[in-house]
Amino acid sequence: MNHPELLLIGILRALVEVALMFLLGQGVLFLFAGNKRHQNAIYKLFVLITSPVIKLMRFIAPPQILDRHLPVVAFFVLFWAWIGLAWLKKVYCEAHLLQCF
Numbered sequence: 001m002n003h004p005e006l007l008l009i010g011i012l013r014a015l016v017e018v019a020l021m022f023l024l025g026q027g028v029l030f031l032f033a034g035n036k037r038h039q040n041a042i043y044k045l046f047v048l049i050t051s052p053v054i055k056l057m058r059f060i061a062p063p064q065i066l067d068r069h070l071p072v073v074a075f076f077v078l079f080w081a082w083i084g085l086a087w088l089k090k091v092y093c094e095a096h097l098l099q100c101f
Contacts, residue, residue, distance in 0.1 A: 026047065053074050
């Protein structure tokens with residue numbers, strides 16, 4: 001491959017998409033399962049998979065943000081990262097005269 005930067009952007013964007021989908025699934029299950037969500041095996045799986053992202057947000061976010069709000073913060077940060085990576089891919093493709101989209 002002649003453009004490893006493009007591959008890296010694609011890999012990062014895919015990882016962000018996966019994290020977004022798991023956070024979205026965790027949020028939907030939070031709404032449907034209610035107080036019994038901690039007994040749900042799928043919810044536990046979502047919490048396990050999204051825990052690195054939540055820990056990163058706890059490190060980045062100011063201490064005034066409560067822990068229960070961190071998944072929402074993580075979702076919006078990842079969403080904007082996803083948009084930013086799409087823009088970066090577009091700029092890279094235009095700069096190298098590639099038809100990526």
